[in-house]
Amino acid sequence: MAKSGQRILHICRQDKFIPPFIELIEENFDPKDHIFWIKGREAQTIPNKANYIFYMKKSLFGQLNGYLLLIFLMAKAEKIILHSLLSGKVTFLLFTMPWVLKKSYWVIWGSDLYAYNAARKSFSSKLWEGIRHSVIRNIGHLVTYIPGDVKAARKWYHARGEHHECFMYTNNTINRYVKNLAHIKQANSSQPSILLGNSGDPSNEHLEMFEIIHQNSEKLSKIIIPLSYGKASYIMNIRKKGFEYFREKFHPLDKFMDYQNYISLLSEVDIALFNHKRQQAMGTTITLLALGKTLYLRPDTNQWNFLADLGVTVKNINDAGKLTPLDEATRRKNMMLVHTHFSISRLIAQLDNLFS
Numbered sequence: 027m028a029k030s031g032q033r034i035l036h037i038c039r040q041d042k043f044i045p046p047f048i049e050l051i052e053e054n055f056d057p058k059d060h061i062f063w064i065k066g067r068e069a070q071t072i073p074n075k076a077n078y079i080f081y082m083k084k085s086l087f088g089q090l091n092g093y094l095l096l097i098f099l100m101a102k103a104e105k106i107i108l109h110s111l112l113s114g115k116v117t118f119l120l121f122t123m124p125w126v127l128k129k130s131y132w133v134i135w136g137s138d139l140y141a142y143n144a145a146r147k148s149f150s151s152k153l154w155e156g157i158r159h160s161v162i163r164n165i166g167h168l169v170t171y172i173p174g175d176v177k178a179a180r181k182w183y184h185a186r187g188e189h190h191e192c193f194m195y196t197n198n199t200i201n202r203y204v205k206n207l208a209h210i211k212q213a214n215s216s217q218p219s220i221l222l223g224n225s226g227d228p229s230n231e232h233l234e235m236f237e238i239i240h241q242n243s244e245k246l247s248k249i250i251i252p253l254s255y256g257k258a259s260y261i262m263n264i265r266k267k268g269f270e271y272f273r274e275k276f277h278p279l280d281k282f283m284d285y286q287n288y289i290s291l292l293s294e295v296d297i298a299l300f301n302h303k304r305q306q307a308m309g310t311t312i313t314l315l316a317l318g319k320t321l322y323l324r325p326d327t328n329q330w331n332f333l334a335d336l337g338v339t340v341k342n343i344n345d346a347g348k349l350t351p352l353d354e355a356t357r358r359k360n361m362m363l364v365h366t367h368f369s370i371s372r373l374i375a376q377l378d379n380l381f382s
Contacts, residue, residue: 032058032059032060032061032078032103033059033103033104033105034059034060034061034103034104034105034106034107034381035060035061035063035099035100035102035103035105035106035107036060036061036062036063036107036109037063037096037100037106037107037108037109037113037116038062038063038064038065038109038110039064039065039066039109039110039112039113040064040065040066040067040081041066041109042197043109043194043195043196043197043309044062044064044109046195046196046197047194047195047196048062048079050196050373050374050377054374054377055377055378055381057078058078059381060078061078061079061080061099061103062078062079062080063080063082063092063095063096063099064079064080064081064082065081065082065092065113066081066082067081080092080095093115093119096116096119097119097123100119100123100126101123101126103129104129105129105130105131105381106126106129106130106131107131107133107169107380108120108130108131108132108133108165109133109135110132110133110134110135110137110138111132111138111158111161111162112135112137112138114154117157117158117161118157120161120165121157121160121161124160124164127161127164127165127166128164128166129166130165130166130167131166131167131168131169131190131380132162132165132167132168132169132187133169133170133192133194134168134169134170134172134175134176134179136175136304136305136306136308137306139175139178139179139182140178140304140305141155141158142155142178142182142183143304158183159183159184162179162183162185163183163184163185163186164186165185165187166187166188167187167188167189167190168185168187168188168189168190169189169190169192169194169380170189170191170192171191171192171193171194171198171332172305172308172328172329172332173189173328173332173335174305174328174329174331174332175305175328176189178328190376190379190380191376192373192376192377192379192380193368193372193373193376194373194376194377195309196370196373197309197312197313198308198309198312198368198373199312199368199369199370199372199373200312200313200316200364200365200368200369200370201370204289204313204316204317216245217245217246217247218245218246218247218296218297218349218351219246219247219248219249219250219294219295219296219297220239220246220248220249220250220295220296220297220298220299220349221250221251221252221292221295221297221298221299221314222235222239222249222250222251222298222299222301223235223251223252223299223300223301223302223307224252224300224306224307224310225252225253225254225255225256225307226252226253226254226255226256226257226260226261226264227255227256227257227260228256228257228260229302229303229304229306230300230301230302231301231302231303232251232264232267232268232301233264233267234301235299235301235346236267236268236271238346238347239299239346239347239349240271240272241347242347242348242349243271243272243275245349246272246275246349247275248275248276248277249268249272249275249276249277250277250279250291250295251264251268251276251277251278251279252279253265253278253279253280254279254280254281254282254283255282264278265278279291289313292310292313292314292317292319293317295314295319296319296320296351297319297320297321297322297349297351298310298311298314298319298320298321298322299322299343299346300321300322300323300324300343301324301343302323302324302327303324303326303327304327304328305327305328305329306329308329311323311329311333312364312368315333315338315340315360315361315364316361316364316365316368317361318357318358318360318361320340320341320350320351320352320357321340321341322340322341322342322343322345322346323340323341323342323343324342324343325342325343325344336363336364336367337359337363338360338363338364339352339356339359339360
């Protein structure tokens with residue numbers, strides 16, 4: 027039950043971004059102002075503090091109780107922070123409670139926005155997209171640091187909400203651990219190691235990149251592909267094809283790594299290839315740039331435009347057959363720009379404006 031001081035409601039699913047975000051709130055703001063409604067298992071890194079963290083249980087009674095509580099909390103809160111619109115049930119609740127939309131802040135994750143591009147052939151899928159359109163059009167506030175995503179929301183859904191620039195999560199900032207690793211390794215131009223994609227999701231377009239880079243695979247030291255989550259059948263196929271194309275140079279990451287080990291792995295990569303057709307993997311993108319790595323992206327994505335406006339140099343994925351690292355001057359310029367822009371102090375200031 028919400029207490030009188032808990033004026034800001036956070037609606038989220040359990041994800042790797044959420045425990046560090048709660049820790050950031052605890053360290054820099056008054057936790058009594060916040061209450062977290064979380065769908066998913068309790069995070070081991072964050073104790074379940076009954077006064078401001080609620081985890082919805084999987085049982086039928088637990089879900090019924092959880093959504094009834096959510097309705098009460100949504101009506102009572104001064105501000106509602108929606109950590110993505112990936113939950114269909116939460117989106118439907120917003121549709122049935124249109125009076126709460128003006129005080130709602132949609133933190134755009136990417137897939138929740140670009141669902142617009144999914145094929146809608148059946149009546150039910152068209153009806154559902156109509157519900158999403160109504161919610162997004164009338165939501166009061168849009169939270170993202172990528173202007174292109176705001177433009178897309180306004181174009182596709184006629185979103186009228188006020189835009190708030192905010193990195194939102196600590197993985198979108200440069201922390202001390204990344205800074206300590208940033209100057210360790212310069213790029214190996216003769217036999218670079220490659221990071222391809224960020225997950226086992228088909229949106230990474232792995233097979234297209236396999237076709238391009240295998241022609242020069244003798245010049246590569248290793249090809250690393252994160253496959254710890256995604257569609258199981260797709261992951262199995264990518265593993266099979268990866269070994270067929272690259273043999274012993276293929277290194278699939280099948281298990282989740284803790285944060286420090288993953289950053290250490292990224293620090294050893296020379297070139298990263300992100301073949302996503304939409305804005306995706308921004309946290310990893312920022313970290314790689316901060317570590318001085320060369321990135322290849324699609325030039326028609328919002329993250330390409332965002333980084334170009336920031337002055338950061340990335341390479342065109344259409345030139346991935348060459349796989350040449352950035353020169354040292356450009357690499358250092360990228361690092362300086364990213365370290366300056368994505369600071370933790372700037373994130374705290376943005377959140378302060380959002381919560382005020």
